[in-house]
Amino acid sequence: MSDNMARKQVLLIEDDPHIRIMLTTTLAAHHYLVTAATDGDSGYRIAAESSVDLVLLDLGLPDMDGQQLIPLLRSVSAAPVLVISARDQEQQKVAALDAGADDYIQKPFGVGELMARMNLVLRRSRERPAEPPARYRRGELSIDLMTHRVELSGQAVHLTPVEYRLLAALARHPGRVITHRQLLREVWGPLHEEDAHYLRIYMRQLRRKLEANPAEPRYLLNEPGVGYRLAQD
Known part of the structure; x- marks a missing residue:
């Protein structure tokens, strides 16, 4: 298997250019292939048209609330959704999980924590059976x-x-x-x-x-x- 085939495809939906560049560089250094989107509409279209292994989603998008985007992503992709947001209130985390997110990490976060959360949701996604376990x-x-x-x-x-x-x-x-x-x-x-x-x-x-x-x-x-x-x- 080639190196590119082995790498996981990550869709990063983040409008802040500094965070987007930092995450893209960091993920590339950890051997992820990253496609970045700056708003909800383009993120949705990429998820619908591409093969994606994981979505990193900011909630504060310019065209819609990221929470509204989660069920739309779910409708076109089986990729797990890891929310990355500065929102720190518990009800906001609950609302994102209720909407279908797999996990939630609060900004600012360290690279180690991000990698651990990504590995966790990817592993759960691989282990998730087509039907609930018996x-x-x-x-x-x-x-x-x-x-x-x-x-x-x-x-x-x-x-x-x-x-x-x-x-x-x-x-x-x-x-x-x-x-x-x-x-x-x-x-x-x-x-x-x-x-x-x-x-x-x-x-x-x-x-x-x-x-x-x-x-x-x-x-x-x-x-x-x-x-x-x-x-x-």
């Missing part, structure tokens, strides 16, 4: 989504229907942050998207049943102010 296994925890059986160290764990639906919602996307609103919508329905206290109560119950030390969970991980994820190796 089984989750990590350490002593096993979740069979076909039989609805949950085991810890080989022993069956009894969960209430709501506890199981919450755990299954996370197990269908291991390693990915699922926002509070997404979990509430999936487990309790669209009328309960603001009832975050439901999550706190049931997550506490799940941790008591599944974690050796609920205060330091190994499986059910919290992303403060954003959501939860099920740990993945």
Whole structure:
């Protein structure tokens, strides 16, 4: 395989020329092939017409809010979307993830952090099956989504229907942050998207049943102010 074929294709959608040049140079030094767009419309057209492995998306674009662009990118490309933005409020991060972003990194960021986040979303994209996984296994925890059986160290764990639906919602996307609103919508329905206290109560119950030390969970991980994820190796 040639060097160019082995390199990942990155679509960078960023209107700030200084950041665009810096990222293009940095990514090229790490053996990525970069195509840059300065606004949402051109970014969308490149995603629709080209083979892209990853999208780096700034939210502050001159022609549209980057958050509005995320579902449009999703409609034409399977490439994961990593948001890079100076917006630091938790609800803005949640809104981007709700819109379909795979991860969010806040400006300013270091090269090491950017590379780590890019590697993570690319690895998850490679491992993402065409259909949700039928089984989750990590350490002593096993979740069979076909039989609805949950085991810890080989022993069956009894969960209430709501506890199981919450755990299954996370197990269908291991390693990915699922926002509070997404979990509430999936487990309790669209009328309960603001009832975050439901999550706190049931997550506490799940941790008591599944974690050796609920205060330091190994499986059910919290992303403060954003959501939860099920740990993945």
